[in-house]
Amino acid sequence: MPDSLIYCYLKRSSCIQAETGSRNDYVHRGILSCRDNITGGDLYDHIETSLRNKLNNILHSVNDMTGTDMIELYERHVRHYGSSCRLLGDACDYLNRHWVRRNYDNARTHIYEINELAQRIWRETLLKPLFPYIKEKCLNFIKKYRVDKSSIDIEVIRKIIGLYLDENFQKKRNELIGEDLRSKPVTDIYTEYFEIEFLQDVEDFYRQQNVRTLTPESISEYLSEISEYYDFEITFAKSFLPKSKSTLDALIKKLEEIYLPEYNLSIIMDKMKTIVSNENTQDLRHLYESIGRIPKISKAVAKLIENHVYENCIGDIAIKDSETFVDAIIDIQKKFLEIFYIEPKFKCALDEAFHKLINHNAITLQTGTTSKSAELLARYCDQFLKKRHKTGVEEKFNQILTIFKYIDDKDVFEKFYGKMLVKRLIHELSVSHDDEKSMLMKLKDICGLQYTSKCEQILQDIDVSKTLSDDYRKDIADFSVKVLSSNSWPFSLLPNIILSTELKATFDSFQDFYINRHHGRKLIWIYEHSEGELQLQTDFTEKKYKLQVSTYQMIVLALFNEKVHWTVEKIQEKTQIQFEFLVQVLCSLLKSKILFSKEINDIKMNHIIEFNNEFKSENFRINLNEPLKSNKQKDLQHLNQSIDEDRKFVIQAAIIRIMKQTQRLKYSLLVQQVIEQLNSRFTIKVPLVKKCIDLLIDRDYLEREFDERDILRYLS
Missing domain, CATH: 1.20.1310.10 (Cullin Repeats)
Structure with missing residues (x-):
């Protein structure tokens, strides 16, 4: 039967499949009983003969070639032959399902489906004789280049090596080995047929080189x-x-x-x-x-x-x-x-x-903690931003940020830096608002938007407050206010105090002005961080003094307009200032000699405080304002606690984020991924991650698999 009859069958098969979209038995039966009267056995035999002839022709053409042309042609046929076999098998689907299956069921085991038949013919005709030869050619090209630097086609060698890594090629090679009755198949063709010999060639070549003796x-x-x-x-x-x-690591080790x-x-x-x-x-x-x-x-x-x-x-x-x-x-x-x-x-x-x-x-x-370095760097930034610098600001920022990149506990730096930024802005200690913004921009470039978002909101509040104060002073009074977002500024509210009549009128005036502009908002005054200027003149001197004082100092001094002596108990009753802070206020005024008391060192509720009518100073303007001091040890302890709590929230958020994405994950892998995600932010201890996982299990965000206890599952 001529090859044209095979072509006729395949063409009709593919055309009818395309028209009907199915592989109907009657359609294919009609093809086999067409005018050419093709039988299943004849078709099978002629397909086998045609494939063997085709591959033998390729083998002869390859044998007549030398060098890289042979390798390139071999590699190209290997790549294309597999896809061609699959197409041929699809076209002969009816033949496979009927004639081939019937003969196979009748114990004719040498009959195969067309795709498998084509693969077997390729292994016997082309792969078996050429595989060792092609491998040897590749290794010889590499050795020749190593010896005399002769020109070789690297791309062709790379393609042949790529064949050894191909799973389908490895499967075909192992099937051929099985047919040769070898004891066991090769698990890694690349290693056994290329890498071992390649490394041996490297060793043989370099051991023969004449190298001087080392002294x-x-x-x-x-x-x-x-x-x-x-x-x-x-x-x-x-x-x-x-x-x-x-292989490259093994090569380097061989040279060593x-x-x-x-x-x-x-x-x-x-x-x-x-x-x-x-x-x-x-x-x-x-x-x-x-x-x-x-x-x-x-x-x-x-x-x-x-x-x-x-x-x-x-x-x-x-x-x-x-x-x-x-x-x-x-x-x-x-x-x-x-x-x-x-x-x-x-x-x-x-x-x-x-x-x-x-x-x-x-x-x-x-x-006993690595976080101390982060704290010291934040304090250094605070001191630098409080001083005026004519030049070198950008260089100093770069030096600070170079050190910052090495800091493990960047969240500790963030906490201390944010706390000190608040103090600089509230008490107007920062020399340059632009420098503050520049520093935050550089931190954001390193750590991302989330790292600096609170500090940026703080600076934004200061900018908005400046505009608001300018408008208020223009329309009403000489009064400066900072309106701050409660969720960005880390202030704890103290009990209300009783303002003097003059102060209350001013505060109420601004509150009305603000509410008219922003309906629905609520202002809460933070008196312990407020300050002002007070004019002082006694009956015994004509000299007037301007005192820069805190709001607490102002309302205490205002009491002495009514009478010149008060008990500490009465002062607290009139002002409602907490005793801890009232003592600090009285001590600062006693120290400046504006007030007088026989008992200065240990102030009690029954002590009498008097106004000093003989107060004198060489300075016209006197700054008495001192920030209220809380217990530093308690503040530091509270800050460290907040850092620990924040870390727990960050770790839990990372766990949820990972589990949402994976849905199901091994316990140890989850711990590893959490550490990898957050390691750039702070040093993570494995027990803390495990504790957070247990917390999320208790709160029904995660659960352990019933039959695999080391597997966690996300509960949506």
Whole structure:
């Protein structure tokens, strides 16, 4: 039967399938009983014969070729043949389901479905004779290039290696091995048929190279010589080796076995230790080109640099003063970057050393927490932003942010920085509003919008308040107010106090002005952070004084317009100021000698406070305003508690986010993913993550699988 009859059958089959959209038995039966009178056996035999003839022709054409043309043609046929077999099998679907199945059921086991038949013919005719030859050709090309640098087609070699990684190709090769009655199939064709021989060729070639004997005096020459071999072989291997395999690592290890045995490595590292210890930049630069090409030595030298910087500088960072602490780190960074920043690997070593210095130094060891460094850096920023600087602001910001990047507990820095920002803005201690904004922008670039959102809202409130105060002063009175969002400013409300008549009228006036502009809003006055200016004149002197005082000081002094002496108990009754803060107010006024009392050191409720009619001062304007001091230890304790609570919320949010996405996850993997997500924000302890997972299980956000207790499931 001519090949045209096979073509006729296949064409009619595909046309009818396209028209009907189905594989109806009657349609296919009609094809087999067409005028050409094709029978199933004849069709099967002629398909088999045609395929064998086609592949034999390809084999002859491949055998007549040499070099890369043969490999390229072989690779192209391997790629295309598989898809062609599937198409042929689909077209012969009726033949497979009837004639082939009937013969197979009658114990004719040498009959196969058309797709499998085509694959078997390919394995027998093309794969079996050419597979070893093609592999040998590839390895020979690689060896030839290594010897004489002759031109080769890297892309073709990469494609052939890609075949060894293909699962379908590996399956076909194992089937062929099974037919040859081998003891067991190959689990990894790439490793057994390419990698092992490739690495052996590498070892054979480089052991034959004539390399000088290493001595302490010839280290530079030896490194220069072997670094050329490293550079050539690694660059060449990267051009065709698959990234999914570890062949490149094995190759580097093989070179290390040849050129860096224990004795050689010991001689080289002794020299490197001396250079690093002496901080000899010139010698290090001289050896850099050779060292950089040899991974094992460059990593070891980087570790030497890291340990040298940390061990020699840890004693320099032992002062709790924030300015000295930060300046010491800046000086250390400048010094060692100039000495050791020769290549990126050394920069990574310096980064690791600086990270350890900042988070694990004498201060953090003494306090028992790495968060102390974050606190000191925040205090340094606070001091810097309170001072006026003509130049160097941008440079100083960059130095601060360089240190900030190494801080582990960035959430602690955020808390302290935010708290100090509030104090600077409330008491108008910040020198430049633009500098405050610039610093926040730089922090946002590093940590993202969420990190600085509260601080940005605080600055925005100050801008809005300035406009509001200007409008109020323009229309009504000389009065400045800061209207703050209650959810952004960390103020705890104190009990109300009783204002003097003059103050109450002014406060009520602004409140009416604000409510008329913003209906539905409520103002809550924070008197403990307010201040003003008071004019003082006694009956015994004509000189007038202007006193800058807090609101608390103002209402206490206003009482002495009524009479010149009060008991402490009566003052508290008239003002309703908490006794703890009233004592601070009275002490500041007694210290300035505006008020007088026989008992100054330990103020009691029955003590009498008098106005000092003989008060005199050389200054016309006197600043008496002092922020009310709360218990610093309690404040710090409360801040640390809030940090711990915030961390729990952040961890729980990360757990929910991960579980929503995965729905079902192993317990250990969940812990690992949470740590990976939040590690850039603060140092996470595994027990805390586990505690948060248990809390979410108790609150029915998660549950353990009944039959697999280490699997967690998200409850929507």
